[in-house]
Amino acid sequence: MYKYDQYDQKLVDERVEQFRGQTQRFLAGDITEDEFLPLRLQNGLYVQRLAPMLRIAVPYGLLSSVQVRKLADISRKFDKGYVHFTTRQNIQLNWPKLEEVPDILAELASVEMHAIQTSGNCIRNTTTDQFAGVAIDEIEDPRPWCEIIRQWSTVHPEFAFLPRKFKIAVCGSEEDRAAFLLHDIGLQLVKNKRGETGFQVFVGGGLGRTPVIASSIREFLPKEHLLTYLDAILRVYNRYGNRDNKYKARIKILVRAWTSEVFTERVEAEWVHLKDGPATLDGSEIGRVKSFFTSPDYLSVKEASVDSEVSALAAENRGFSRWLDRNVSAQKQPGYASVSLSLKPAGVAPGDVTDRQLEMIADLADRFSFGEIRSTHNQNIVLADVAKADLFQLWQLAKTSGLATPNIGTINDMICCPGGDYCSLANAKSIPVAEAIQRKFDDLDYVYDLGDLELNISGCMNACGHHHIGHIGILGVDKKGEEWYQIQLGGSANKDAALGKVLGPSLSRDAVTDSIEKLLDVYVENRLDQEAFLATYQRIGMEKFKQRVYGTAS
Amino acid sequence: MAQLLKDGQVIDNSWITVAGDATEFPEGDLLVSLDQWLQQKTQLEQHRGSLGVWIDGNEEIEAVAELLLVSPVIAIKFPKFADGRGFSVARLLRERYTYKGEIRAIGEIIRDQLYLLRRCGFNAFEFGAQVNLAEASASLLDFSDAYQVAADQPVPLFKRR
Numbered sequence: 001m002y003k004y005d006q007y008d009q010k011l012v013d014e015r016v017e018q019f020r021g022q023t024q025r026f027l028a029g030d031i032t033e034d035e036f037l038p039l040r041l042q043n044g045l046y047v048q049r050l051a052p053m054l055r056i057a058v059p060y061g062l063l064s065s066v067q068v069r070k071l072a073d074i075s076r077k078f079d080k081g082y083v084h085f086t087t088r089q090n091i092q093l094n095w096p097k098l099e100e101v102p103d104i105l106a107e108l109a110s111v112e113m114h115a116i117q118t119s120g121n122c123i124r125n126t127t128t129d130q131f132a133g134v135a136i137d138e139i140e141d142p143r144p145w146c147e148i149i150r151q152w153s154t155v156h157p158e159f160a161f162l163p164r165k166f167k168i169a170v171c172g173s174e175e176d177r178a179a180f181l182l183h184d185i186g187l188q189l190v191k192n193k194r195g196e197t198g199f200q201v202f203v204g205g206g207l208g209r210t211p212v213i214a215s216s217i218r219e220f221l222p223k224e225h226l227l228t229y230l231d232a233i234l235r236v237y238n239r240y241g242n243r244d245n246k247y248k249a250r251i252k253i254l255v256r257a258w259t260s261e262v263f264t265e266r267v268e269a270e271w272v273h274l275k276d277g278p279a280t281l282d283g284s285e286i287g288r289v290k291s292f293f294t295s296p297d298y299l300s301v302k303e304a305s306v307d308s309e310v311s312a313l314a315a316e317n318r319g320f321s322r323w324l325d326r327n328v329s330a331q332k333q334p335g336y337a338s339v340s341l342s343l344k345p346a347g348v349a350p351g352d353v354t355d356r357q358l359e360m361i362a363d364l365a366d367r368f369s370f371g372e373i374r375s376t377h378n379q380n381i382v383l384a385d386v387a388k389a390d391l392f393q394l395w396q397l398a399k400t401s402g403l404a405t406p407n408i409g410t411i412n413d414m415i416c417c418p419g420g421d422y423c424s425l426a427n428a429k430s431i432p433v434a435e436a437i438q439r440k441f442d443d444l445d446y447v448y449d450l451g452d453l454e455l456n457i458s459g460c461m462n463a464c465g466h467h468h469i470g471h472i473g474i475l476g477v478d479k480k481g482e483e484w485y486q487i488q489l490g491g492s493a494n495k496d497a498a499l500g501k502v503l504g505p506s507l508s509r510d511a512v513t514d515s516i517e518k519l520l521d522v523y524v525e526n527r528l529d530q531e532a533f534l535a536t537y538q539r540i541g542m543e544k545f546k547q548r549v550y551g552t553a554s
Numbered sequence: 555m556a557q558l559l560k561d562g563q564v565i566d567n568s569w570i571t572v573a574g575d576a577t578e579f580p581e582g583d584l585l586v587s588l589d590q591w592l593q594q595k596t597q598l599e600q601h602r603g604s605l606g607v608w609i610d611g612n613e614e615i616e617a618v619a620e621l622l623l624v625s626p627v628i629a630i631k632f633p634k635f636a637d638g639r640g641f642s643v644a645r646l647l648r649e650r651y652t653y654k655g656e657i658r659a660i661g662e663i664i665r666d667q668l669y670l671l672r673r674c675g676f677n678a679f680e681f682g683a684q685v686n687l688a689e690a691s692a693s694l695l696d697f698s699d700a701y702q703v704a705a706d707q708p709v710p711l712f713k714r715r
């Protein structure tokens with residue numbers, strides 16, 4: 001994991017002091033509300049319906065146990081004793097006090113953390129695969145590249161006042177676990193014929209009101225040119241992105257208006273001036289950053305004998321066996337596995353964890369995963385590098401803290417935005433819908449039988465809950481002042497990224513859960529062999545689903 | 555006389571910014587609009603004070619940069635402080651066109667942008683009369699170092715650390 005040197009530390013320390021000064025001037029009435037807005041946003045501070053909210057950056061989802069303990073501490077001292085993991089691998093505090101935020105930031109800085117650019121119209125936290133470094137299908141570890149991008153984007157002098165927010169994701173594997181095609185820039189690590197690393201560059205993806213899958217603008221960008229190329233893209237966007245209408249201000253709209261061909265030409269024309277310039281990366285910097293992401297000291301284990309031990313325990317213990325099925329994934333190092341700790345037990349807002357749970361997570365990480373913790377874009381936690389021999393013990397401990405719900409990748413592992421309970425933009429509540437679905441589908445056998453199923457819920461078209469890319473998406477809509485829900489089918493966040501299509505007229509809240517059940521019935525009746533929900537939908541299309549829910553063909 | 559923050563010092567601002575639609579030019583040192591600069595050349599040649607130019611942050615700077623380089627001052631106007639286009643234009647002037655004169659930020663800017671503006675090549679800043687420039691100038695130094703190359707630092711931190 002990356003460790004700050006004196007430069008990194010000084011920068012976050014100076015940032016805390018800068019924001020402390022700004023907050024004091026604001027509280028003294030020397031800065032107007034309008035002027036303070038981007039300053040606080042760029043330090044992670046939103047003001048929402050009930051209270052301010054502070055979003056803390058978790059660069060590419062990587063945390064140390066020391067950091068997680070600090071977060072537990074902060075949540076007790078400055079908040080209500082819990083935090084929320086977001087869909088961009090970050091962490092939110094829901095009830096901080098404005099005047100205490102500088103102190104919170106100072107506490108964060110003491111463990112090499114910050115909230116810089118977690119919100120506002122600037123370059124946000126770069127995200128990636130939660131299985132980076134251990135994924136079997138990995139082409140190259142994306143984390144060093146994410147860190148290089150983090151440093152480049154942090155307090156970038158030219159791009160602090162962009163037309164709109166700007167998100168970058170890096171995918172280092174065959175399969176996409178970072179939804180990188182739904183980011184303003186998606187970078188796919190690739191190797192050319194000579195085995196040299198580079199990036200395929202995608203631009204203009206995003207969710208929100210106008211969901212778009214990113215277009216490829218460059219097949220192969222040699223790695224040393226990463227930052228100059230990013231500068232070129234951002235400069236074109238900064239100068240030509242729409243600033244009159246915030247709903248048309250994302251880069252996706254510019255790419256669409258110009259066409260991706262024209263956009264590419266403009267970027268390449270800008271890049272001609274920057275290419276091979278001083279910001280060109282060199283081997284020593286790439287090597288320096290890579291040196292922080294080395295493998296831990298794996299023990300050499302007899303894989304076969306550990307595997308048979310684990311299977312024996314699983315045979316005796318149904319709960320453990322389910323958890324192995326859903327929450328444990330193979331990794332490339334023999335004898336080791338990655339464990340997902342579910343933050344989606346029924347009855348808790350998806351992604352919420354208490355201070356005690358955070359401490360438990362830190363303890364588990366120290367004991368089983370070399371002190372490292374990862375957050376996922378599905379709002380769960382991953383402990384990678386767990387020796388298989390420790391799995392049973394880890395499961396037992398995680399269970400006592402409510403972190404072992406065996407529902408990863410199932411219908412109950414849903415993404416859900418805060419919705420009408422907390423968010424002033426909402427058309428409808430979303431957390432009660434999530435809870436009703438979890439309560440309805442509490443029969444684990446049935447849930448397992450349904451297999452991989454992504455269900456996402458947003459309370460309005462801003463799409464914080466990623467409803468467009470759920471296999472089943474639920475969107476809160478406003479019908480004459482009442483809360484209604486539109487259902488979409490067929491979305492996907494993977495390499496075959498697709499946006500869901502609307503099933504039919506929106507439904508009342510009471511009807512949502514029953515309709516979901518009907519959709520699942522259609523799936524179960526029509527699936528072939530091991531086919532997952534999405535594949536069945538892709539094969540049989542919308543009609544049967546629609547008929548079942550609305551009763552008539554239309 | 556109005557004040558100006560230039561190169562970290564508070565000084566008198568001897569320049570008058572002329573509105574883009576003005577047809578008469580006042581006495582004194584003038585910052586004229588780009589159109590005036592390009593189109594009223596003969597009239598302006600008669601002018602007895604110094605002449606500089608102001609441009610909008612969304613200017614296609616590539617099309618006109620060569621014609622502006624003789625100006626002792628290029629002022630870039632921010633229509634709103636949150637409109638960041640002027641940051642790019644200043645960097646282009648400094649880094650691509652190696653402009654050595656004064657680049658001045660005018661219009662809507664806030665003190666908290668000073669550090670970033672300076673990094674992009676601005677060295678002079680006009681604020682409304684309500685702003686205490688001596689106090690505001692502290693924000694020029696909000697950070698002691700930076701990761702990126704910019705107009706003030708041609709070597710990225712990764713080559714210096």
Ligand code: HEM
Nearest residue numbers: 048086087206207208209417418422423424425462463464
């Ligand atoms: C309750 C407070 C919240 C408000 C007011 C809010 C507001 C918004 C708005 C207005 C957008 C649309 C932005 C655009 O189209 O450019 C948006 C997008 C988004 N929000 Fe939220 N949000 C909130 C909470 C959250 C939470 C808790 C999460 C994480 C779970 C989240 C994750 C996202 C994501 C991932 C996007 C989509 C970005 C994209 O288009 O690529 N939001 N939010």
Ligand code: SF4
Nearest residue numbers: 417423426459460464
């Ligand atoms: S999707 Fe809408 S309701 Fe949900 S958090 Fe975002 S803005 Fe609020």
